[in-house]
Amino acid sequence: MESDVADIELARTGTGRIEWADRDMPVLAAVRERFEKEKPLEGKVLAACLHVTAETANLARTLKAAGASVFLCASNPLSTQDDVAAALVKEYGIPVFARKGEDRETFFAHVRAVLDAKPVLTMDDGADLVSTIHQERTDLLDDGMLGGTEETTTGVVRLRAMAKDGALKMPIVSVNDAKTKNMFDNRYGTGQSTLEGIIRATDVLLAGKVFVVAGYGWCGRGLAMRARGMGASVIVTEIDAVKALEAAMDGFSVMPMEKAAAVGDVFCTVTGNKDVIRAAHFERMKDGAMVCNAGHFDVEISLPELRAMAEGEPVRVRPFVDEYRIRTPAHTQVSAGMHKRVYVLAEGRLVNLAAAEGHPASVMDMSFSTQALACEWLALCAAEGKMLAPAVYEVSEEIERQVAEAKLGSMGVAIDELTPEQEKYMASWQEGT
Numbered sequence: 298m299e300s301d302v303a304d305i306e307l308a309r310t311g312t313g314r315i316e317w318a319d320r321d322m323p324v325l326a327a328v329r330e331r332f333e334k335e336k337p338l339e340g341k342v343l344a345a346c347l348h349v350t351a352e353t354a355n356l357a358r359t360l361k362a363a364g365a366s367v368f369l370c371a372s373n374p375l376s377t378q379d380d381v382a383a384a385l386v387k388e389y390g391i392p393v394f395a396r397k398g399e400d401r402e403t404f405f406a407h408v409r410a411v412l413d414a415k416p417v418l419t420m421d422d423g424a425d426l427v428s429t430i431h432q433e434r435t436d437l438l439d440d441g442m443l444g445g446t447e448e449t450t451t452g453v454v455r456l457r458a459m460a461k462d463g464a465l466k467m468p469i470v471s472v473n474d475a476k477t478k479n480m481f482d483n484r485y486g487t488g489q490s491t492l493e494g495i496i497r498a499t500d501v502l503l504a505g506k507v508f509v510v511a512g513y514g515w516c517g518r519g520l521a522m523r524a525r526g527m528g529a530s531v532i533v534t535e536i537d538a539v540k541a542l543e544a545a546m547d548g549f550s551v552m553p554m555e556k557a558a559a560v561g562d563v564f565c566t567v568t569g570n571k572d573v574i575r576a577a578h579f580e581r582m583k584d585g586a587m588v589c590n591a592g593h594f595d596v597e598i599s600l601p602e603l604r605a606m607a608e609g610e611p612v613r614v615r616p617f618v619d620e621y622r623i624r625t626p627a628h629t630q631v632s633a634g635m636h637k638r639v640y641v642l643a644e645g646r647l648v649n650l651a652a653a654e655g656h657p658a659s660v661m662d663m664s665f666s667t668q669a670l671a672c673e674w675l676a677l678c679a680a681e682g683k684m685l686a687p688a689v690y691e692v693s694e695e696i697e698r699q700v701a702e703a704k705l706g707s708m709g710v711a712i713d714e715l716t717p718e719q720e721k722y723m724a725s726w727q728e729g730t
């Protein structure tokens with residue numbers, strides 16, 4: 298199979314979208330220009346499993362410009378932009394295997410399809426390629442595999458668990474852990490685009506609402522900050538004492554989910570954990586509560602428990618909004634005998650990608666430049682005969698500095714430089730003590 302996209306005739310719209318995003322990705326464009334001349338990935342087959350968005354398309358173009366043969370599939374069944382997928386195939390000659398709304402079987406068939414291209418480099422967002430390679434395609438590990446990169450927190454957590462068990466058999470660069478990624482993409486990207494997904498799906502007015510954020514990591518911080526900016530009263534739930542303390546000192550209410558459940562109007566999970574909102578919480582919710590997730594997998598909201606509590610099948614009341622009707626427990630606001638309604642957005646999947654367009658291009662500019670440079674580093678290590686042991690590697694400080702400087706430059710922001718005296722002072726211990 299050469300490609301599998303929903304409708305190739307959408308290519309024209311997709312190209313417009315890709316070019317629009319490119320305007321806001323100057324750092325990646327500069328990397329692409331250099332790659333075009335230097336061809337650091339010449340002759341390499343690269344499989345990427347990423348959200349198929351306009352920004353990803355510009356990353357794929359960059360990798361192709363570097364000389365790689367790029368094969369792309371989706372890292373989530375609901376995150377594909379079908380017009381972008383079509384444009385990549387038709388206008389840019391990049392094979393894509395992704396359709397928005399694909400079922401589980403097709404999703405994995407697409408993962409397998411890109412692995413059939415026999416990649417020596419992988420690029421994951423959630424470790425699907427790497428885990429499929431280790432479970433089904435171990436032949437690829439012996440066939441010149443140079444390594445891979447990982448885009449998201451949940452993927453890195455899984456890869457570290459594999460490394461700890463001695464199960465990881467290839468080097469991986471943890472792009473997610475680069476400061477040029479999580480401080481910006483997870484915080485500002487997820488913060489803004491998650492609210493956008495919720496608003497597009499529901500048209501809810503956030504001012505005056507009680508907005509519950511589960512998890513105060515990089516994504517949760519951004520989401521809480523932006524929800525407050527829209528006028529909501531924000532409650533944070535956490536399991537980590539330090540993060541909870543940070544949230545409290547940032548001025549948010551902090552309480553257990555069981556308590557927050559009774560007062561929240563809109564709930565969003567961003568923990569990377571499972572069953573964060575479950576039966577005990579649904580039971581306490583108000584009539585009309587909206588529940589969604591921006592964490593990587595669709596396990597943060599326990600939909601099986603909600604289904605079991607609900608009467609009948611959920612009803613799709615708007616695109617990306619399912620209404621579950623639950624017999625109202627006595628302590629909620631709705632009068633006895635009535636049903637309580639709980640609305641689940643985007644089937645509990647990443648609401649910012651399913652119901653909106655994912656992160657804005659400007660922030661993906663940094664994440665994807667870091668991705669491209671990390672890939673170049675893997676190829677360079679191999680070219681120099683440096684054998685990387687199977688492990689999870691950090692992005693080098695040099696790459697982080699390059700990306701940050703280029704981004705600042707593109708924003709027209711200049712910073713100070715150390716004077717020779719300051720440099721000496723910072724490296725000394727005798728002076729001033």
Ligand code: NAI
Nearest residue numbers: 449450451512514515516535536537568569570591592593
């Ligand atoms: P993080 O590790 O910085 O933060 C997660 C937080 O959740 C931690 O503070 C942890 O203590 C907390 N937590 C864990 N279990 C919890 C529970 N049961 N209740 C309340 N809090 C709990 O991770 P980060 O970077 O914020 O990512 C969170 C998730 O979002 C991951 O799954 C990641 O892959 C995903 N992600 C999604 C993006 C999107 O576009 N929607 C973009 C970037 C990351």
